[in-house]
Amino acid sequence: MSGSGSVRVLVDMDGVLADFEGALLRKYRERYPGEPFIELSERRGFLARDQYRQISPELGPKLSSVYESPGFFLDLKPISGAIEAMKEMSNLRNTEVFLCTSPILQYEHCVQEKFLWVEKHLGAEFVQRLILTRDKTIVHADLLIDDKDSIKGESAEGIQGLHASVKGESAEGIQGLHAPVKGVQASPSWEHILFTCCHNQHLQLQPPQRRLQSWADDWRAILDSKRRPN
Numbered sequence: 346m347s348g349s350g351s352v353r354v355l356v357d358m359d360g361v362l363a364d365f366e367g368a369l370l371r372k373y374r375e376r377y378p379g380e381p382f383i384e385l386s387e388r389r390g391f392l393a394r395d396q397y398r399q400i401s402p403e404l405g406p407k408l409s410s411v412y413e414s415p416g417f418f419l420d421l422k423p424i425s426g427a428i429e430a431m432k433e434m435s436n437l438r439n440t441e442v443f444l445c446t447s448p449i450l451q452y453e454h455c456v457q458e459k460f461l462w463v464e465k466h467l468g469a470e471f472v473q474r475l476i477l478t479r480d481k482t483i484v485h486a487d488l489l490i491d492d493k494d495s496i497k498g499e500s501a502e503g504i505q506g507l508h509a510s511v512k513g514e515s516a517e518g519i520q521g522l523h524a525p526v527k528g529v530q531a532s533p534s535w536e537h538i539l540f541t542c543c544h545n546q547h548l549q550l551q552p553p554q555r556r557l558q559s560w561a562d563d564w565r566a567i568l569d570s571k572r573r574p575n
């Protein structure tokens with residue numbers, strides 16, 4: 346329960362509000378018509394790039410060239426029911442809704458286009474509710490609705506990214522980058538609700554982990570489960 350007594354919900358964008366995987370496959374096939382591809386029903390693992398790399402190393406960069414292109418993130422279609430659910434959720438009493446999304450490290454187009462997407466599909470008031478972070482575990486909330494099956498803390502991925510981008514820096518320089526995240530909480534404040542997406546649908550969750558199958562599923566009951574009884 347968030348401090349004010351209301352339920353605070355973080356909602357991911359790619360794979361939850363915006364159909365990243367559908368657009369990725371369609372645009373990859375358009376750009377590379379002769380190359381092998383993976384049907385959505387065969388997708389396994391969060392990073393599509395890694396699964397394509399397993400087919401052949403050069404397919405990884407070909408795939409990432411698709412989502413690094415201008416217009417990719419802005420053109421994503423909303424997932425069925427997502428926009429209606431977000432508007433209804435944000436109008437519920439005692440409910441704070443934020444969008445929480447991780448931009449790609451090739452951020453030139455992605456970051457701006459995520460803001461534009463939110464304004465286009467949800468309206469300007471939701472732009473104020475958009476959080477971009479490479480580490481969702483340091484954001485305080487009751488719930489995180491996200492399609493990524495494993496969400497790591499202590500900037501496991503983000504700091505590796507920083508390391509990679511400062512190759513050749515002195516040890517002091519790298520320590521300087523590390524310093525602000527030392528002591529980050531080991532476990533996040535929120536409960537992760539796995540939103541079903543092609544890459545995670547085969548996974549068997551261990552109780553008490555919970556899923557939201559789609560926006561037609563009972564997301565209201567999940568929010569209610571976090572409310573303090575009167």
Ligand SMILES: Cc1cn([C@H]2C[C@H](O)[C@@H](COP(=O)(O)O)O2)c(=O)[nH]c1=O
Nearest residue numbers: 357359391392393394446447448449493
């Ligand atoms: C499948 C896949 C995704 N990404 C990127 C695309 C998005 O910007 C993030 C996911 O963000 P979310 O907030 O966790 O939804 O990951 C990628 O870089 N490579 C991939 O294969």
Ligand SMILES: [Mg+2]
Nearest residue numbers: 357359360492
């Ligand atoms: Mg996602």
